[in-house]
Structures are given as C-alpha cells and as structure tokens.
Amino acid sequence: MSTKTDILEAAMHVFAERGFRGGTVREICERAGANVAAVNYHFHDKSSLYAEVLQHAYRNAGAGEAMPTLADAPDQPEKQLAAWIHWYVRRLLHSDGTPVGRLMARELADPTEALDHLARGAVQPVFSELGRLVAAVAGGGLDDRRLKLQCITIVGQCLVFHSGRAMLQRLEPPHFTSDDAEEIARHITAGAIRACDPTPLESRR
Amino acid sequence: MSTKTDILEAAMHVFAERGFRGGTVREICERAGANVAAVNYHFHDKSSLYAEVLQHAYRNAGAGEAMPTLADAPDQPEKQLAAWIHWYVRRLLHSDGTPVGRLMARELADPTEALDHLARGAVQPVFSELGRLVAAVAGGGLDDRRLKLQCITIVGQCLVFHSGRAMLQRLEPPHFTSDDAEEIARHITAGAIRACDPTPLESRR
DNA sequence: GCCTGTTTGAAACGGATGTTTGCATCCAGA
C-alpha cells in the first residue's frame, strides 16, 4: 500500500510542476521509486491518477489555518475582512506543503471536468464568505452587482501575486515575495475598505 | 511569404487552444495548408515559432486602439488613468481575433523561455505607463513600493476577469461578460483613484 | 511446504511528435 501513496505524492508534485500533459508517468514513478507499470496497476491510467491527485490535494489543502468569518466577530466586520484578506494572501503565497495553488492555476488555464466539482465544493464557500464580509463592511450600501464586482476584484488583487508571479519577477523592481504577504494584504485591505465607503468620488477632497 | 504568415496565424490559434506542449506541428501545418517541414524551414523549430507567435499576438492585440498615456493629457491624470484601465480591460475581454489572453494565461501557468522576451519587450512598457499614470494621480504621494503595489493590484483586478473566467462562470451569479467591460473598468478606476488619495483611512467618515 | 491471489519488474509494443533528408518545383536574372 506504500507504493500507491508514494505515487500519489510524487504525481502531485510532478503535475504541479509540469502540468498534466507535461508530467510523464516515468518521471512520477522514478520519483516514487516505483516501476512504470505501477501507475496503470494501482490507478487505471494517467487521467484517473490526475483526478485522484486533484481530490487528494484539495482535501489536504485546508489543513492549515481556518478561514476567518464574519460570524467570528459580527460587530467588527472591517477587522474580519482584513483578517480574511491576510489569510487568503498568506494561503496563496506560502505554498508550503501541497502545491494546490499551482494545480489550481493550471486548471484555470486549461479547464477539465474536474473544475466543476472544485468550484462548487471548495471555491464557492470561500467566495460566499468574502461576500458576507464585504456586505457587512459596506453596511448594505451595495447592490448585488457592485458587491460581486468588489469581491472579484479583491480576489483578483490577491491572485495576481501568485498567478502572475512568473511575469512580475521579470519586470523592473521593486519585487514582492512571500515575505511581503502582510504588506500586500494591508494594501489590498485598505483599498477594499475605502471602496465600500459610500461617499461619492468627487467629495473626497 | 504567404506560407510563413499562414503558419504564424494557425499556430496562434492552435497554441491558444491546446498550449505549447499540446499543440502539434502537424495540426498547425494542416490548419495552415502547409507541409510539416515548413515549420522547421521558416522558423528554426517549434520553440522559436512559439516565441514569434507570442510577440506577434501581443503586438497585434487590440490593434488600432493605442494605449492611452499620460503624455496625451498631462494635466488630466485621472482621466488618463481611467482611459488606460478601460483600454486594458477591453483589450483583455474583447479578444476578437487574436487570442492573446489565453496565450498569456498559459504562459504564466507554464512559463517557457519565451516569457523573458515577452516581459522585457511587450509587458514592461505597458506596466511602466501605468506607473507614470498612478504616480501622477497620486501627485508624488507614493513611494516606490506603494506605487508598484498599486500598479500590480490594478492589473490584477483587470486580469482576474479573464484568467479566472472559467472559475467565475461556475460560481453563483451575477456573472460578468465582455459586455460589462465598461462597468468593470469604472469600478476598478474608482477604487484606484481612491487608493491614491493620501487621506488616512481613519478620517474618511 | 504448498497453493492462491496480489504486487512488482524488465522489456516490449504501438503510436505520436519534432526534426531531418533528399528531391521536385518554381522563378527571377544572366
């Protein structure tokens, strides 16, 4: 039974590094110290192995800190929103352990049928909680579309530091690494809270 | 000379659909109505063809519409920043013709050596212009790191509507399509201009 | 120890892919 889990672990890293097509079963098996035929014996084929890798990765992803929610402190929505953004940024940048972030990015660039299950099961709850937090900070001053827009742009600001990392590193400095997660989170939080302020743009001076 | 451009055009669509590894020389040539050896004759090899496709796609993206710059109206930085964001969002979402967005997303998820050239040649100028615009709107009230942070988060907010599209469509409505480019751009612009306001967060009420 | 079902291993298979080769074709310019 050790061989099967070894292959699963090795496949997770190989698929995260090289993608589904780029990752070869030979590299997976070599990394797992197993024979080439082991993949087809323990899993039916390469595709089934990939599906199990995704499930395994997402199941073990929430092993870290718990997501901050509005219910934790209903009277301090701004503090909870800040905590949520900090949690999300740290989750994205501190990819110690399972490289679930890279697997996710690859799924977005090249969606398979596994993305539907992932969206409903793992992403929607996180997104819904962000919606509750933003709505609470805004105090009901946002309609559905503006609320959704605000949530998407918050997530986008966090995501770009991970998904766009390869590009950002090739542009001119200053650069931002995982050590700057707190600075990044503070910046995004400040912008998000200001955006929830119902004051019109023209009267801010 | 027609064969070379035919191959370039066909390769752009094939690489956008299937990625660099997934797109085969044979499919490209079949689509271009050329022989398999044409790729290695006109371009050195598959990698060089891919690099030329990336540059060609990014250069011709949103052809006809020039990037708004600060130099166009140095006394109206906010208006120019709004124009820049609108231009960038429209460029990302209205991918009529060249599928530059999908190519970039794939390149970010799976960087090749072509990304270096792309970053220096095509992306850095666009990013630098955004930096000038944000600096002008802020009126010199931002240091290097905060300026860079602001630019990255602006780009991130635009990008997420494209790179995260597959996921966003699978979440709960309301959804945003390319028809909502103007609404999206206005939302991002409003947030960006507020973020450049040097007023401390606590005194906004 | 023997039998039975499970797991591992080396090798090979069949197919796909990037690239090369050798020759045919075209087409200005002498």
Place this chain on the structure above:
DNA sequence: TCTGGATGCAAACATCCGTTTCAAACAGGC
C-alpha cells in the same frame, strides 16, 4: 534558355510516451 537559390513536399528518422505483457517475487491461509 540556362542557372542557382529559395521554397515545397513526401517519406523517413529518432525519440519519447502511455500502456501492455508476462513472468518473478511476495504474502497469507491451509
């Protein structure tokens, strides 16, 4: 008309990949 370089084409080549085969090694119940 002849020529030489540029281009196009069919076929072959070399390599890599996922998968299969089949026999050996193993584990546990009798």
